[in-house]
Amino acid sequence: MSPMAASTERVPTDRAAARCFARTHLAPLATRFDQAGSIPSETLDRVGAAGLWAPFLPVGYGGQGASMLTVGQVHEEIGHACSSVRSLLTVHGMVSWALLRFGTPGQREQWLPRLAAGSVLGAFCLSEPDAGSDAVNLTSRAVRDERGWVLHGTKTWITGGQRAHLFLVFARTGAGIAAFLVPRASEGLTVTPIPGMLGTRGSMLARLTMTGVRVGPDALVGPDGFVNGMVMTGVLDFGRYSVAAGSVGILQACLDACAQYTAHRKVGGTALRDRQLIQAKLSDMVTDTRAARLLYEAAGRLKDQGDADTLMATWVAKYFASTAAARHAAEAVQIHGAVGCTPGHLVERLYRDAKVMEIIEGSNEIQRITIAADAYRKDVR
Amino acid sequence: MSHNDPSAVVAAFLQQRFPHVEIAHDEDIFALGLVNSLFALELVMFVEKTFGFTVPSDEMRIDSFRSIDAISALVDRQSATV
Ligand SMILES: Cc1cc2nc3c(=O)[nH]c(=O)nc-3n(C[C@H](O)[C@H](O)[C@H](O)COP(=O)(O)OP(=O)(O)OC[C@H]3O[C@@H](n4cnc5c(N)ncnc54)[C@H](O)[C@@H]3O)c2cc1C
Numbered sequence: 001m002s003p004m005a006a007s008t009e010r011v012p013t014d015r016a017a018a019r020c021f022a023r024t025h026l027a028p029l030a031t032r033f034d035q036a037g038s039i040p041s042e043t044l045d046r047v048g049a050a051g052l053w054a055p056f057l058p059v060g061y062g063g064q065g066a067s068m069l070t071v072g073q074v075h076e077e078i079g080h081a082c083s084s085v086r087s088l089l090t091v092h093g094m095v096s097w098a099l100l101r102f103g104t105p106g107q108r109e110q111w112l113p114r115l116a117a118g119s120v121l122g123a124f125c126l127s128e129p130d131a132g133s134d135a136v137n138l139t140s141r142a143v144r145d146e147r148g149w150v151l152h153g154t155k156t157w158i159t160g161g162q163r164a165h166l167f168l169v170f171a172r173t174g175a176g177i178a179a180f181l182v183p184r185a186s187e188g189l190t191v192t193p194i195p196g197m198l199g200t201r202g203s204m205l206a207r208l209t210m211t212g213v214r215v216g217p218d219a220l221v222g223p224d225g226f227v228n229g230m231v232m233t234g235v236l237d238f239g240r241y242s243v244a245a246g247s248v249g250i251l252q253a254c255l256d257a258c259a260q261y262t263a264h265r266k267v268g269g270t271a272l273r274d275r276q277l278i279q280a281k282l283s284d285m286v287t288d289t290r291a292a293r294l295l296y297e298a299a300g301r302l303k304d305q306g307d308a309d310t311l312m313a314t315w316v317a318k319y320f321a322s323t324a325a326a327r328h329a330a331e332a333v334q335i336h337g338a339v340g341c342t343p344g345h346l347v348e349r350l351y352r353d354a355k356v357m358e359i360i361e362g363s364n365e366i367q368r369i370t371i372a373a374d375a376y377r378k379d380v381r
Numbered sequence: 382m383s384h385n386d387p388s389a390v391v392a393a394f395l396q397q398r399f400p401h402v403e404i405a406h407d408e409d410i411f412a413l414g415l416v417n418s419l420f421a422l423e424l425v426m427f428v429e430k431t432f433g434f435t436v437p438s439d440e441m442r443i444d445s446f447r448s449i450d451a452i453s454a455l456v457d458r459q460s461a462t463v
Contacts, residue, residue, distance in 0.1 A: 370419075
């Protein structure tokens, strides 16, 4: 950890602290991160020093016992400044959450303090070249022997993969699809960077090739069998919640940028903000931003109550927030005209980042299929 | 309906989730095809919130959640341990 990061004062994590951190340490550098295609170690250290990696972990593990509502608000504020860093928080949080919920005491003791501090970074490895939306058809496999498990297969589009120390890898066992903890240093594991993605370009994606990767018997997260599907569902629920909140951050950033730009930009001698068509666009942005925020915060409160309804509430929040973010980021570019199409301009980045929100943690088509299935299951009388 | 009768509480939850399906208390909800991974997690969360315990890892198995009777027995076992 750099000396500068170590000296950063830890304040309890909440929306205000995250906003202050994001505006000071992320927003001024986010374009640079995007163009470089990576987040520097110094910034990652700062995130750790501010206690932002997994604040929901209990104090006993080095976390802050933050509520899920607070976690959502933190991810919104980070997403407002930099979707690439927010994406890293998402996958790191997914790994931490999986261990907290389904890990053995030994796994928790071994990993959670380091995940809380960010000295170990986690990544979530489900997608494969031939299995994305249809993750149930993944072909990576884990074979049990007397010494533990041996993994074979390829994982791709892994956010944070270039830097992560600990991979949560989903692979097929005899009993279903189970999750395994695979340290980066494992023999037989090759990590290949994937540069130049459309959006969240600084989030350091990678492809993982596993050729006979050996892990111990304690690498399995949750007992093999009934729990397998639940680990995946629960982890993706966390990811979706984070992406919903991050999408609200993008929405708010679009709104802020457009309000500022239209106040100054004059067309035909009149400020754009005095044009009613522009006002209509801004009012829709305000309304959708508030609605999306209410949706993810409602899902967060249900998580804090342990209420099973949080799962569908999160699907709905992510669907609404990500589609609204993509729609309004496109309008934000439109409102800025050619300026908004310039490399390095804020709304140009927001536009690319917003598009990704419609694809990750369950694409919008999958969101709609799931939401409709729930409607038919419960709401149609 | 009180928590003294867990099977009635569990039956009401299943009824609310699957209003079109009649489920007998000893019927295998997995065999009925009602349980996907989303519903499995919902079910575990429902049991934990309603009855106030965390399902221990040795109870995280299909047999503990197979039917209304099985879930009710799980609740009884956990109540006996506190
Ligand atoms: C920036 C970025 C970061 C990512 N990070 C991670 C990560 O950290 N870990 C990880 O495991 N994965 C990650 N992914 C992968 C992501 O989860 C997948 O891209 C996503 O699940 C979709 O899978 P796919 O790309 O293979 O698309 P496909 O599954 O091939 O789908 C292609 C299109 O078809 C649509 N479609 C699929 N099924 C249906 C259907 N039944 N009806 C109608 N339309 C359908 C999809 O919605 C999509 O629009 C990342 C992706 C991106 C872009």
